Amino acid sequence: MLRVTDLAAGYGRTTILQGLSLHVEAGEIVTIIGANGAGKTTLLRAISGLIRPTAGKVELNGERLEGLGPAEIVGRGLIMVPEARQLFPVMTVRDNVLMGCYHPAAREGAAQRMEEVLDLFPRVRERLSQMAGSLSGGEQQMVAIARGLMANPKLLMLDEPSLGLAPIIVQQMFGIVERIAAMGTTVLLVEQKAFHALKIAARAYVIENGQISIENTGPGLLADPHVKTAYLGL
Numbered sequence: 311m312l313r314v315t316d317l318a319a320g321y322g323r324t325t326i327l328q329g330l331s332l333h334v335e336a337g338e339i340v341t342i343i344g345a346n347g348a349g350k351t352t353l354l355r356a357i358s359g360l361i362r363p364t365a366g367k368v369e370l371n372g373e374r375l376e377g378l379g380p381a382e383i384v385g386r387g388l389i390m391v392p393e394a395r396q397l398f399p400v401m402t403v404r405d406n407v408l409m410g411c412y413h414p415a416a417r418e419g420a421a422q423r424m425e426e427v428l429d430l431f432p433r434v435r436e437r438l439s440q441m442a443g444s445l446s447g448g449e450q451q452m453v454a455i456a457r458g459l460m461a462n463p464k465l466l467m468l469d470e471p472s473l474g475l476a477p478i479i480v481q482q483m484f485g486i487v488e489r490i491a492a493m494g495t496t497v498l499l500v501e502q503k504a505f506h507a508l509k510i511a512a513r514a515y516v517i518e519n520g521q522i523s524i525e526n527t528g529p530g531l532l533a534d535p536h537v538k539t540a541y542l543g544l
């Protein structure tokens with residue numbers, strides 16, 4: 311579904327990603343783990359058109375994406391839920407969720423999709439009239455994912471969804487990611503909390519210094535000696 315080939319990207323004259331290749335097949339959960347500053351967010355930004363790759367290819371179902379703007383890429387069904395959620399704090403939860411179907415491509419069937427999304431996040435349903443800024447961190451993360459789902463993604467990219475969440479909430483959150491995938495949305499997950507993210511992954515990559523250093527199945531990476539010491543603290 312998604313194929314990234316020899317991607318290079320960065321900021322100004324600084325190159326962060328170089329020669330990076332990966333692929334995500336339809337229906338998979340694919341996890342990318344990496345340390346602070348490894349280039350995880352930069353990779354998602356380059357895929358979603360927020361920064362322009364300087365070399366390489368990004369293809370969604372065989373169609374080239376690099377060079378397209380972020381709105382066009384959203385219209386193709388590739389949606390990123392950003393790190394730190396980036397909600398509109400003084401808008402209600404309902405309006406924040408509805409912002410997800412702002413793009414015309416996502417408006418058809420939005421009312422029904424909202425019901426399905428709220429079934430997935432009962433806590434969000436309870437808080438629809440509340441200002442988003444007054445929610446707990448975990449609740450805000452749920453709203454950010456709900457907003458992403460409202461865009462009717464073919465591929466949902468989640469940037470560190472467990473950031474700042476208590477362990478019990480982290481577990482719930484990854485459970486929801488598994489349900490999202492089971493309902494037919496392909497997921498690309500970027501995480502520092504490697505254990506849970508690898509446990510739910512069909513396949514996974516390690517990113518180091520802007521390049522993929524290891525590729526394996528989720529269980530394969532969990533058992534990898536380097537991953538164990540560097541990313542799982544074992």
Ligand code: ATP
Nearest residue numbers: 321324326344345346347348349350351352353502
């Ligand atoms: P973290 O887990 O800490 O979020 P990350 O793997 O997502 O890390 P990135 O945010 O992709 O890492 O950052 C990779 C490198 O790019 C870092 O050295 C960072 O300082 C740099 N960088 C990120 N954003 C910018 C920017 N807007 N301008 C210049 N450099 C940036």
